[in-house]
Amino acid sequence: MTEKMEISAKFDPQFGEQELDLLNRLSNALAVSGDEQEVRAIVYEELKEFEDNMHTDAMGNVLVTRKGSDPERIRVMIAAHMDEVGLMLFKEDGDGLFEFKVIGGVDPRQLVGKPVIIGRDHVPGVIGAKAIHLTTKEEREQVLKVESLRVDVGLGGSKLVNIGDRATFATSLAVLGPSLRGKALDDRLGVFNLIQLLKNAPENIDLLAAFTVQEELGLRGAKVAAYHFNPDIGLAMDSTPANDMPDFDGEPVSSYNTKLDGGPAIYLMDGATIGDHRLVKWLTETADAEGIPWQYRQPGKGGTDAGSIHKTRSGVPSVSVSVPQRYLHSAAGMVRIADELNTLKLMHAALSRLDKTIINPQERN
């Protein structure tokens, strides 16, 4: 690794009106896996300056190449997924009611009573359930199964939606003091950060940016994106649960995954990837050198696009970095703006001091 600190010192990301506007559009967009067009359009809009080096591949990934000028530069793929978990209309029952399927990991307990938006026109609806007045005590103790729930678009609205339309929670991004509350921050924060990195990319790398599709269904888009780029190393920028609840019964929670205000979460191992030791060290050492707070994401389950990238072709050393978030995959997640900015800062600083010695086989674990 070279010490190109002066480059990173110039980059001091802020979260002003312009940034809030972009994240607002990204978070409120409807892009359930398999129909990511709305977010894709925002990415294209934001990255007009790269239009000659940007294309949409066969699966719908937006792939952007931003070449550096250093002759010895390393080719770095960074993936952020555009899709979100959600619903798909499955069968019309008449009277404006639609049976639906869940797309990606949605907790059925989170669904009841939520307003939703459906399809490219954001037709409003609601996931209703029998009013409390009419339920028995036994019924109230049961979790309602997805099969027994319906999206109700109101009788007239049923002509505006179709079977196969995707739906998501009707949540608007809100700033709550030092925090942001919104839907689909998994992974629109990653998309947001990748846009910022492209616009401020250091010269010592080729930045191969993949705005991926269908991550929530099994890291599918990243697989073909990584095949296309054939990079030297791979990174996934994502969001991961923070279960940093207060001590219970005098016992601190030992499986918190991550904590808000702890800074970017660096992955050692999840269900899909064992982080390359050299890349983990590079990130943690950069954070320490730059005085950026960071935390390990506790080793555990789950997966990011790195799970697909590292198994591509003859193998790609890979690692993931996430913004910690409470209430992931629900109608409203919560993140700290400071964690988001520190993630961006860390990524930029780390990329700025990167060269090919990072993949020196002698350094591997």
Next chain:
Amino acid sequence: METTTNKNETFQNLLQTLVETPGPSGSEHLIRQKIEQEVREFADEIYTDALGNLIVRKDSKGEGGKRVMVSAHVDEIGLMVTHIDDNGFARFIMIGGVSPYTCLGGRVLFMNGTQGVIGLERLDKDEKPSLEKMFIDTGATSKEDCKISVGDVCGFERPFLDLGKRLVAKSMDDRVAVAVAIEALKRIEITPNEIFFVFSVQEEVGIRGAITAAYGVDPEVGIAVDVTRTGDTPKSNKMEVALGKGPAIKVRDSSFIADPKVVNWMVREAKEQGMPYQMEVLEAGGTDGAAIQRTRAGVPAGCLSIPCRYIHSPSEMVDREDLEHSVSLLSALLSKGIQL
């Protein structure tokens, strides 16, 4: 006879060295170094790929020969630390398939040399032990005093046992196959084949290393060498594989169906050598064969299995003669032109 005895002793020493070297998935550097030292003088080319697979080429393709990939995984199951509490106890998750039952009373060895034992919280009546209720005690008296931290990796620790006809150790899965592959490499004198011995990583977490190794090697035929379960212990699962009845030729497991042409080739060779062999139909489990088969445009692949009792426990048992026959079968298969 004396040379045979010496050979057996050397083989057993090699096996013991291999099983005693810790190397859970993702932390294969020590075991890779050991293997590299062992095979260097027999290799025409050695390299480590981007994920850490050690790839050892023997010979070049001659008349009637094929590019063959032989894959034995070097990683073992283990644990990774997720949290250290104020008193220095470490919580953990498994790397690969670890049963809570085999953890009870277990001893572990970290990659940094720290040792520890596994303890269990008080359980409610009828509650089954689970990894979430367990912790590693390294003898630390506080968080500050603890020599391990989040992300540190350990394997299980248990001495190697020579029980005469049978050998017992942790990590026979898959170090016994690594030893068989190394021994076959040493024995092959002349071959028309270009053989790539792949000592693969991260098999226990989802056959990951073999995926990238197979892509890189781009073989015409593939053989995984791995252990398989047996049905020869009291009230075991029904399975037609037993210790001491020779190498098992895999027909299928839950990760792939061995190519029938490869199965027949292995059966033909075992018959020709006049050695015992058995057919293996494994209900659950997977091997590197699955990754080789599905790489690029597809590769005929099979698996030579070594029967093993108590797989994924710290006391995995194999039969001494099965090992000898496995080496003979593998080296015979690789020494001749391959007609599928």
